[in-house]
Amino acid sequence: MSMVPKHLNPGVCESDHYGRILKYDHNGRSFGLHLSKRPVGVRQVSMLSELKIGQTAVLVALELPESVQNHLMHMGFVPDALVTALRRAPAGDPTVFAIDGMEIALRHETAEAIRIRPATPDDLNPHFDPSLHTESAELLEVVR
Amino acid sequence: MNACCETPAFVPPAPRPSSGPLKTVALIGPPNSGKSTLFNRLTGLRQKVANYPGVTVEQRMGVMAGVGRDDLTLIDLPGIYSLTPYSEDARVSIDVLKGKMPGTPKPDAVILVLDSLHLTRQLMLAAPVLEVGLPTLVLLNMTDLMEQRGGHIDSLKLARELGAPVAQISATHGTGIDAVPLFLHQQTNRNAPTPLALPVMGNAASTHSWAAQVSRKTGYQAPLSVEGTRKIDNILLHPIWGPLLFLVVVVGVFEVVFSIGQPLSDGFGDILARMGEFVRPLLPAGWLQSLVLDGAWKGISSVLVFLPQILLLFLFIGVLEDTGYLARAALIADRVMRTTGLNGKAFIPLLSAYACAVPAIMATRTIENKRDRMATILVTPFMTCSARLPVYMLLIAAFIPNIMYLHGFLGLRTIVMLGLYLAGFIGAMTTAWLLKSSILKSSETPFILELPQYRMPTLRSLGMRLMDRANVFLRQAGTVILSVTLALWVLAHLPVVHVGGNAYAAPELADSVIGRLGHFIEPAIAPLGFNWKIGIGLLSSVLAREVMVSTMGTLYGADPATQAMHLQTALHHDMTLGGALALMIFFAFAMQCTSTMAVVRRETNSWKWPAIQFLYMLFLAWGAAFVVNHAVMAIFG
Numbered sequence: 001m002s003m004v005p006k007h008l009n010p011g012v013c014e015s016d017h018y019g020r021i022l023k024y025d026h027n028g029r030s031f032g033l034h035l036s037k038r039p040v041g042v043r044q045v046s047m048l049s050e051l052k053i054g055q056t057a058v059l060v061a062l063e064l065p066e067s068v069q070n071h072l073m074h075m076g077f078v079p080d081a082l083v084t085a086l087r088r089a090p091a092g093d094p095t096v097f098a099i100d101g102m103e104i105a106l107r108h109e110t111a112e113a114i115r116i117r118p119a120t121p122d123d124l125n126p127h128f129d130p131s132l133h134t135e136s137a138e139l140l141e142v143v144r
Numbered sequence: 145m146n147a148c149c150e151t152p153a154f155v156p157p158a159p160r161p162s163s164g165p166l167k168t169v170a171l172i173g174p175p176n177s178g179k180s181t182l183f184n185r186l187t188g189l190r191q192k193v194a195n196y197p198g199v200t201v202e203q204r205m206g207v208m209a210g211v212g213r214d215d216l217t218l219i220d221l222p223g224i225y226s227l228t229p230y231s232e233d234a235r236v237s238i239d240v241l242k243g244k245m246p247g248t249p250k251p252d253a254v255i256l257v258l259d260s261l262h263l264t265r266q267l268m269l270a271a272p273v274l275e276v277g278l279p280t281l282v283l284l285n286m287t288d289l290m291e292q293r294g295g296h297i298d299s300l301k302l303a304r305e306l307g308a309p310v311a312q313i314s315a316t317h318g319t320g321i322d323a324v325p326l327f328l329h330q331q332t333n334r335n336a337p338t339p340l341a342l343p344v345m346g347n348a349a350s351t352h353s354w355a356a357q358v359s360r361k362t363g364y365q366a367p368l369s370v371e372g373t374r375k376i377d378n379i380l381l382h383p384i385w386g387p388l389l390f391l392v393v394v395v396g397v398f399e400v401v402f403s404i405g406q407p408l409s410d411g412f413g414d415i416l417a418r419m420g421e422f423v424r425p426l427l428p429a430g431w432l433q434s435l436v437l438d439g440a441w442k443g444i445s446s447v448l449v450f451l452p453q454i455l456l457l458f459l460f461i462g463v464l465e466d467t468g469y470l471a472r473a474a475l476i477a478d479r480v481m482r483t484t485g486l487n488g489k490a491f492i493p494l495l496s497a498y499a500c501a502v503p504a505i506m507a508t509r510t511i512e513n514k515r516d517r518m519a520t521i522l523v524t525p526f527m528t529c530s531a532r533l534p535v536y537m538l539l540i541a542a543f544i545p546n547i548m549y550l551h552g553f554l555g556l557r558t559i560v561m562l563g564l565y566l567a568g569f570i571g572a573m574t575t576a577w578l579l580k581s582s583i584l585k586s587s588e589t590p591f592i593l594e595l596p597q598y599r600m601p602t603l604r605s606l607g608m609r610l611m612d613r614a615n616v617f618l619r620q621a622g623t624v625i626l627s628v629t630l631a632l633w634v635l636a637h638l639p640v641v642h643v644g645g646n647a648y649a650a651p652e653l654a655d656s657v658i659g660r661l662g663h664f665i666e667p668a669i670a671p672l673g674f675n676w677k678i679g680i681g682l683l684s685s686v687l688a689r690e691v692m693v694s695t696m697g698t699l700y701g702a703d704p705a706t707q708a709m710h711l712q713t714a715l716h717h718d719m720t721l722g723g724a725l726a727l728m729i730f731f732a733f734a735m736q737c738t739s740t741m742a743v744v745r746r747e748t749n750s751w752k753w754p755a756i757q758f759l760y761m762l763f764l765a766w767g768a769a770f771v772v773n774h775a776v777m778a779i780f781g
Contacts, residue, residue: 064590066230067230067231068590069348070226070228070230070347070348071225071230071231071592072592073347073348073349073352074174074225074226074265074268074269074348075225075265075592075594076265078348078349078352078353079349086374087377087381089381089475089476089478089479090381090382090383090384090386090387090476091387091476091478091479091480092479093478093479094475094478094591094593096377096381096475096595100262100264100265101261101262101265101366102262102265102594102595103373103594103595104592104593104594104595105475105478105591105592105593105594105595106590106591106592106593107478107482107590107591109590110590110591110592
């Protein structure tokens with residue numbers, strides 16, 4: 001058992017190297033109970049760096065050091081926020097993302113540490129408000 | 145306090161209280177909220193800039209003369225997103241707000257500026273600021289733009305929600321600023337601030353959901369994002385046109401700074417020299433005249449001549465920054481800059497350093513990451529600044545034959561000049577790489593770049609920026625440069641020689657203290673192919689590189705302007721080709737510039753960094769010159 005890397009061991013609630021409890025393992029599978037309330041199906045949790053240009057996704061969590069996470073959250077990178085990949089810089093990196101009415105460029109290495117899920121029609125509803133979303137409080141717990 | 149640019153005071157309609165409990169006001173706001181513009185408007189340029197003790201954060205204070213309250217001090221806090229003490233800027237802000245910053249009075253009231261175009265996000269700063277408990281006025285900036293673009297906010301509801309007065313303003317156009325004197329007047333006449341009942345804020349996510357709730361309750365409607373910006377970016381960030389236009393901009397800035405700035409600087413230098421000559425008959429002949437004119441005035445003018453070029457460069461940087469292109473340039477340059485460990489924001493400072501390292505180091509303020517900023521500051525003096533040109537030109541003209549290659553398209557002299565530029569560039573990049581992979585390694589602070597919307601720059605803000613930079617530069621010239629110049633003059637005029645009777649005269653340069661120093665260091669520079677005269681030149685050029693030319697001129701008894709040929713011939717007889725090339729390489733690498741050292745000390749707030757930088761560059765320059773001298777001697781014999 002000790003030969004199996006921890007991140008390949010599903011079903012066990014694990015924490016990242018900053019001590020925060022994650023509700024998704026590193027393959028994107030979730031193990032939180034609250035997620036069973038969501039539509040049944042394969043949940044695709046991927047990284048922001050994988051988002052194709054023109055696509056929109058919902059931000060799930062930031063797996064970055066506390067200070068960076070704090071900085072990004074104050075720039076609008078909060079859980080449940082809609083994020084769109086706008087364009088790549090002429091050299092292919094960094095990528096410009098539209099979030100919270102702003103355009104912010106991140107390098108691949110940073111975007112790689114930001115988890116996203118595909119946006120549902122519910123998310124794309126213009127009256128959608130993160131603070132009203134029932135599950136946002138639970139997601140806040142994840143971040144906390 | 146700087147009183148040179150006083151503006152006529154605006155008379156407030158309300159009766160002016162002579163004194164009250166209110167003395168100090170703090171201005172706080174997130175980056176890009178228009179805080180600086182508002183600060184300039186409120187103080188009317190009567191401000192002073194310094195550093196907070198022990199940190200590299202800039203302290204900006206002024207009297208609120210812009211709203212007719214020159215009895216009040218306004219403290220401009222650094223632009224921050226939150227009061228979470230992760231960054232030095234936030235820690236300084238907390239200390240100032242709580243009155244724990246030594247030397248800074250505790251503010252009695254706070255003015256919070258928020259950009260109404262992104263209010264939800266900006267409100268995240270309101271929570272911790274209101275929590276401090278000081279009487280606070282919330283100013284929603286750029287409301288004119290917000291309404292133009294279909295946004296809306298009910299400021300009365302927001303005031304109720306925040307428990308603080310809210311006013312809509314436009315700092316750029318000056319509308320709604322009346323709210324500030326009104327608020328100050330109320331605070332002067334009322335002692336007890338109303339207690340606030342705010343939810344206890346935990347982390348950034350909960351603050352964000354609070355901010356989102358507040359903006360929803362107060363009917364905030366974010367303005368539609370402007371399609372224009374994205375359309376412009378489709379061209380300016382195009383995979384092919386983007387980099388091409390970027391190059392055009394870079395070459396254009398260069399071209400203008402050199403083709404227009406150089407004659408301006410030369411003309412200004414002539415005027416300064418004539419001013420000196422005009423004063424000469426007014427002073428009694430003798431040591432005082434020599435001290436004032438040949439010592440102080442000459443030294444100050446040698447720095448002042450760069451002012452037109454520096455202002456021109458800052459005008460360009462200002463236009464690029466205010467329009468929003470600077471952020472795009474950083475985005476395009478990032479991929480190249482990161483190979484050395486720096487980021488895209490270092491590009492513009494390094495580019496400016498081709499004119500002068502002093503404004504370049506001042507321009508590194510746009511780099512938020514302290515370690516990246518430090519690395520950029522440390523490599524900047526390697527870039528070939530315009531003060532190296534006179535030295536290069538003199539030595540190239542004296543030692544490099546005018547041979548043309550490729551049917552006259554490329555001369556040997558041009559190749560040598562380009563080689564020197566390249567040497568400086570390689571020195572900078574290698575040093576950056578060394579620093580970023582050792583002492584200034586910063587993996588935990590990633591590159592986060594906000595791309596603002598394109599805007600038309602205003603003359604007012606460009607003017608303010610130029611005044612501010614000129615002010616910093618002149619103060620530099622007025623203090624450090626003046627003292628070093630005087631010290632050099634004294635060293636060149638001591639010990640005095642008794643010429644009979646009561647008459648004393650300055651010694652021959654070779655017999656002066658500095659001349660003896662030249663002889664003293666000769667053993668250290670002889671392996672580079674330099675004699676003691678070059679040694680004196682090197683010592684005096686620590687003041688500024690171009691001083692080398694005038695020192696050599698004095699030493700060889702020739703004026704550099706009128707008898708340039710004479711000096712070239714003299715040098716030719718005194719130096720080998722190896723020594724001349726070694727001297728050029730020495731100038732490419734050595735940090736022979738007091739202004740740069742002074743500005744590095746100012747920006748890093750310690751003598752440690754300029755000292756390390758000076759020794760490192762000296763070591764590198766000596767090594768490179770040694771190699772060049774011996775290699776050239778081995779080849780050409």
